[in-house]
Amino acid sequence: MRRWTRHILPIFFCVIVLFAGLPGHLPDAFSSQKTAIQRGNLFPDLPLKVPNDPRNSEYLETKANATFRLKDLNADLVLVEIMNINCGSCRKQAPVYNKLYDLIESNPDIRGRVKMMSIASGNQDKYIQLYRDHFKVPYPVIEDPKFDMYNAIGRTPTPLAVYVRIDHENNRGIVAGAHLGFNEDYQQVYKDIRSLLNEDIPTVQIKGNVSTPKSDHPDAPFSEAKLLAEIVQAFFKHADGFTSVEQVDLGRNEILYTSKGRKGPSEIRLFARVVSRKIPCDLCHDAHFIYIFDSTGRVLDFIPLELTKYGNEPWDEKDLQKMRLQIVGKDVFNPFPFDARVDAITSATITSSVVINSMNQGRSLFKTLKDKGLIATLDIRHKP
Secondary structure: OOOOOOOEEEHHHHHHOOOOOOOOOOOOOOOOOOOOOOOOOEOOOOOEEOOOOHHHHHHHOOOOOOEEOHHHOOOOEEEEEEEOOOOHHHHHHHHHHHHHHHHHHOOOOOEOOEEEEEEEEOOOHHHHHHHHHHHOOOOOEEEEOOOHHHHHHOOOOOOEEEEEEEEOOOOEEEEEEEEEOOOOOHHHHHHHHHHHHOOOHHHHHHHOOOOOOOOOOOOOOOOHHHHHHHHHHHHHHHOEOOOEEEEEEOOOOOEEEEEEEEEOOEEEEEEEEEEEEOOOOOOOOOEEEEEEEEOOOEEEEEEEEEOEEHHHEEOOHHHHHHHHHHHOOOEOOOOOOOOHHHHOEOOEHHHHHHHHHHHOOHHHHHHHHHHOOOOOOOOHHHOO
């Protein structure tokens, strides 16, 4: 879909028209599928929460710190699984990784040099613990409730195994390989890990492209004309007198539309943000939707483009009504809470969390719109 920057589009037109592969040689168990993060990339240097379980803290050697960074771990290689506790393939992977963990820990020549952890994208500790108890997971599973690490990795299907060599001399983690999807051959993974331990850091660096990963934004499942028709219809639902629709470049391959109309004697500016997001699950369809808000940040409408639940069945009207009750009337410029057990659409927990997370990006959105002169400075609640 084409990206236009601040382009004026007549409304009548809207109505009428109504992961690069891994370079270099890698062990056979590594996926050849495209992933956003590749061999040679720097692993995102983000703080991770120390698990509450003291056994995990002892395993990671994080002591009493509240957070840690992967590059600071006392290890030579870390297997980081990017996952979600509700992802079917991730749940299938857990017993296999339990066996891998036992195999690593039973070999004194690499025990301590190799660490394992999972980062649970969009999940909270209280639900992660239920997952760990059910699958008897011995290694740390670290919460990523706001998708911070998931976004930094490049928004990918899950499970994604990332093999990170720790470059202690330069205080950084370098991706030595990645595998996308379920992998049942834990013995081969063990052999590959041993092989990666024998590569020196310069070799890992030279074979790859030392850079940071880029997020993957899927295209919306409709043409631009169809999107505009949906937006125009929504704008006229909440105000009158629109004459043109302007597209705003938000950067990061994201788009937003805006237009001025009238509501009674007052002029009103409305915004429509089109969201297309990868879902942290290799069996789930991408999420595509639009939300409408005004210049005060109040959410006025929620329009599904493609939202699915278990079995990739589309959300029904009951599902949509539940989501609308949660978000319409909320302030998009301020985060609002999401509890998976209470707020999620039945059989669509992951997609629900992605929807709310996308709408909770309002502080950066507010700053962008303010810098572009599209909204005025509001009260202290909206201070970025």
